[in-house]
Amino acid sequence: MLPDIKSLNREEIESRFAAWNQPAYRVAQLLDWLYVRRATDWNAMSNLPKALREKLREQFTLQTLELVHKQGTEDTTQKFLWKLADGALIESVLIPANPALYGEASDRHTLCISTQVGCAYGCKFCASGLEGWKRNLDVQEILEQILAVERHVTNAQRAVAVADAPGVPRGDETGGETPPEPAGGTPAPPGSPLEAASPPATRNPSRTVDNVVVMGMGEPLANYDHLLKALKILNAPWGGGIGARKITISTSGLAPQIRRLATEPLQFRLAISLHGATDAVRNRLMPVNKKYPLAELVAACETYQRVKGRMITLEYILIAGINDSLDQVCPLAGLAKRLFAKVNLIPYNRVEDLPWQRPSEEVCEGFLAALEKQKITATLRREKGGDIDAACGQLRLKTERALAGA
């Protein structure tokens, strides 16, 4: 198996190009094609000599993700189901940015990405772990989720801009087809309607995704090395150019890896999928708590908080009759105060075959009010997601089962 070019960082590409006697500026040209123009084809890299493109093609793959299915519309939450090179399926979710949850007021889009195919951690409420863990994602598979979503959004915007341009036939006049993206992100031909609709190939302005949350399928810190390499490329000015403070890593509670993350120089945000404020509740929902009980998890979070000086987020899925009673408010508020953490309350999204239920709106609002009364900074996710199989891993699970049935 050839390595993928996006699994290499800048230093690794530089040393390969030096061994091939390529001038240093070729590295910057290649990186521009990969992370600014989001190229999907070696042939599109028109300012690289043909011989260099051939050498790259012989020694590396240039993987992309195949879109199997998309749910949601351009101005709401959109869920993407991707097929990887080996046929495995993963999900990414593009969310209109919500500064109360993640990011800042100036952000437009947050992307939630996956790090594994399936999950070994078996949280009882979660669709992602229902059929076990299959494998870790490679570096390029983690990065490609951002690039592939951005290609999709750019294409959709181009299609709208071209359709609205004067003199361009409407979709129904051309058999309903939308204009294709120029191959591999190549600039559109001069004078064509596509040229007017093409954004300039500059670094940050070309990013659709402002914020990344690593909270999709899989336990991110169980794929630590690939995740950190991908996030460093995503953060680098020569790569994705997304600030570390706009990248949130969420974990179900792998205490040793949280301590390791505290030693990384980059200031990633940390979120804990807590879902229970006592060992009794967490043990019922999350097997990981038996290995790393709350005392150990909280101690690791305190280390992270002390070293990084960053506010931690506690994610708390409200599940009817399990963790939504007011007697859970005090222990949760106690943990939040101890960790200087804010709390994100997320009403449960139903998963087929699982017995858990979403609490009523009144119960969720009451839980939020009780937390706020304890002077805890808390938010309640109010958008409805049931119509797009909002539970993490649900769309993949349904598709895999449908394919197996067929």
Ligand code: SF4
């Ligand atoms: S909640 Fe996260 S850690 Fe738990 S099973 Fe689902 S994907 Fe894995």
